[in-house]
Amino acid sequence: MIAITGATGQLGRQVIDTLLKSVAAKDIVAAVRSPEKAADLAARGLQVRQADYAQPATLSGAFAGVEKLLLISSSEVGQREAQHQAVIDAARRAGVKLIAYTSLLHADRSPLGLGVEHRATEAALQASGIPFVILRNGWYSENYAASIAPAIAHGVFAGAAGEGRIASAARQDYAEAAAAVLVKEDQAGKIYELAGDSAYTLTEFAAQIAASSGKSVSYQNLSEADFTALLKGAGLPDGLAAMLADSDVGASQQGLFDDSHTLSTLIGRPTTPWQQTVEATIKHS
Template sequence: MRYMITGASGQLGTHVLAALSARIPKADITALVRREDAASALAAQGYHTAIASYDDVDALTKAFDGIDRLLLISGSEVGQRARQHGNVVAAAKAAGVGFVAYTSLLQAHRSPMLLAAEHKATEEALAASGVPHALLRNGWYSENMLAGLDHALANGTMIGASGTGRYASAPRHDYAEAAAIVLAGGDHAGKIYELAGDASYTGAELAGMVAQASGKPVTYIDLPPTEYKAALVGAGIPDGFADVLVDSSVRAGEGWLDDRSKDLSRLLGHPTEPMAVTVRNAL
């Protein structure tokens, strides 16, 4: 059996490689990356490697030759992902890949989040392809919530536009372990997993965790969306990405990043890492 992970040198992909290689021999795993230097680094660790961009269907089809089970990790180019993921799906079908797992978004089929549209389009492409597949609808990564940790500690504030909305986040390594479990085998074709942390928290509760762990006063300030965007742009965030972040925060306020299914911990066979632990680790 041959396994492949796309985006294998990325933030999630590296965790998936580690989790999968704990379950199956590295000799059976191929890491798909876009750059020669990334391929060389992973080859030195004992993985087979292949180089292809999500933009190149021919290169993808060649890379997928002989692959039985594929993990499609969603790309990072927001606005290009529906087309790029469609290329991956077409190449997987052409190469005869037997199973695809895809890292989607919580409730992607009905979520109003800006980020959801491309995931929904990818899910539809997979359904139309006829390739057996599973949807790993990942919730928010806990690391996303700590991107401004240095600023919070320096200024004593964390900002957002989510009000009292709750985030059921988990760290990347939990999502990666779940992806590795699904990819490694078992009856997952046709399954949809809504993956999120076991416990949820608000922006104010997160600020309290940071304050407790750091010993410094940190409070959460909820801003109107326009003011939140202005603050992000003022901090150097590109305008388009700031729109995505603001939308995500507002939608979290509406409940779209909360989830009580516990699909993730059931897949893992253990509880997800609590946010307070992630905060302590980050500090």
């Protein structure tokens, strides 16, 4: 039996959709904070169990009988280390035989602030005694695509990544990688550095927005402080604005670049071109 935490999140749902192509629904546990939000998964035959990272008492029962567990990293930056430790502890008590964890690209040396909690979780897995496999995910192309509409509206795509190259891939690519690892055998101890086949600078990303939309859009590089302020002014919470600005600065230091093609090798096809994500976002906006 395979359990997916964060199963109602965007990545979790895509992992489940991919798994269902080769795994019976009854053998998949959707571990979710709010079971009522997973009614559609239950209707498809999955086992839906409550598993709230912030409520450890819910976790042990959620993993009963589970052989493999996909620990999708918590969305609550700043609370991840404790939350992930609670999941790992519960998995050990439940006798889980393999944990796959969605970490960060080159987490061991990443300049991104996000790397701190991922490094802590990787260390916790190492200390747990449970066999594990690490999926070090690069950036989702959708992360930058979320800013396409305002960029077209204002004629400017702002960031703080300088000329750093970003090898992003579509969320679906990472979902397929997670599903592949969960159905393969002999994965314990492996670390996958996952990123897109092609890379771009944000100058090139802005140029693609312009080409695909027919509008004038250029890249404006800002300092970390100015980009943080811009994001806050756009309504983002302080913590999220600071994290995104820090991540851009990390990208300027090549923290989101990798050219190993490990992701496309794992999923058996080229990664989704970032240009395709840009075009699809504009088409559906």
